[in-house]
Amino acid sequence: MRRLRYNGAVRLADRIFLRLLREAARENTRARGLSLTRFGTKYGGWIVVDGVLAEGALAFSLGCGEDISFDVELARRTGARVVMFDPTPRAVAHVEAVLASPERGTSVAINHDARLTYEIDSDIVAKLVLRRAAVSATRGTVRFYFPERDD
Numbered sequence: 001m002r003r004l005r006y007n008g009a010v011r012l013a014d015r016i017f018l019r020l021l022r023e024a025a026r027e028n029t030r031a032r033g034l035s036l037t038r039f040g041t042k043y044g045g046w047i048v049v050d051g052v053l054a055e056g057a058l059a060f061s062l063g064c065g066e067d068i069s070f071d072v073e074l075a076r077r078t079g080a081r082v083v084m085f086d087p088t089p090r091a092v093a094h095v096e097a098v099l100a101s102p103e104r105g106t107s108v109a110i111n112h113d114a115r116l117t118y119e120i121d122s123d124i125v126a127k128l129v130l131r132r133a134a135v136s137a138t139r140g141t142v143r144f145y146f147p148e149r150d151d
Contacts, residue, residue, distance in 0.1 A: 022047075039077065040070030043111055048074070055079030062086075062135050066094040067111040068128075072118050075127040083129045088144065095130045 025047075029036055035050045044067030053059060057080040061071045064086040071082045084095060098108045102122045110116040136142050 037077075039073035041067060041110055041116060043067055044069050045073075046070050048078075053078040053080045056081065058083065060085065060135075064091045064095050064130070065111075066090060068095055068098060069110050069116075069118065071128060072098070072120050072124060075124050076119070079127070081127045081129070083131060085131045085133055085135050087132050087134050092130065092132055099125050099128060099130070 026036065029049060036047050037050050038045050038047050040046060044065065053074070055078070057078065059074060059080045059082045061068075061074075061082055061084045064071070064084045065088075068084065071084055074080055075082050086092065086095070094108070098118055098120060100106075101108050101118065102120055102125055107117040110118060134142055134144070
């Protein structure tokens, strides 16, 4: 029997719990006659209940990083306005490059993977807003730290 370190056991338990939670959500949505659709990449995507967001709806996205595929697809496929929050310099630079790409006629890689690029045009850009701020469950100042590695 392979012995798991504590962190490995916790990660395994988290994966099992999330898998069970996803399956329960799928069964619940099927029982109610609802369907689910995945928006975004495997890394940065999320599953959404179909029909919940309509044209002009407002969605908040917390923590963009360097994969806003979920946000772009949400705006494109539902017509929702998506307000993205992330104060980190790399995320801000990435989002700004994506939002400028239709005007510049360039494509931007998703999460540094040249095989994946955003399908975005000026109509979608108009539905995406970046706020250089963090959202927290606590009031006050939050400290952010630069990563130890440059990559």
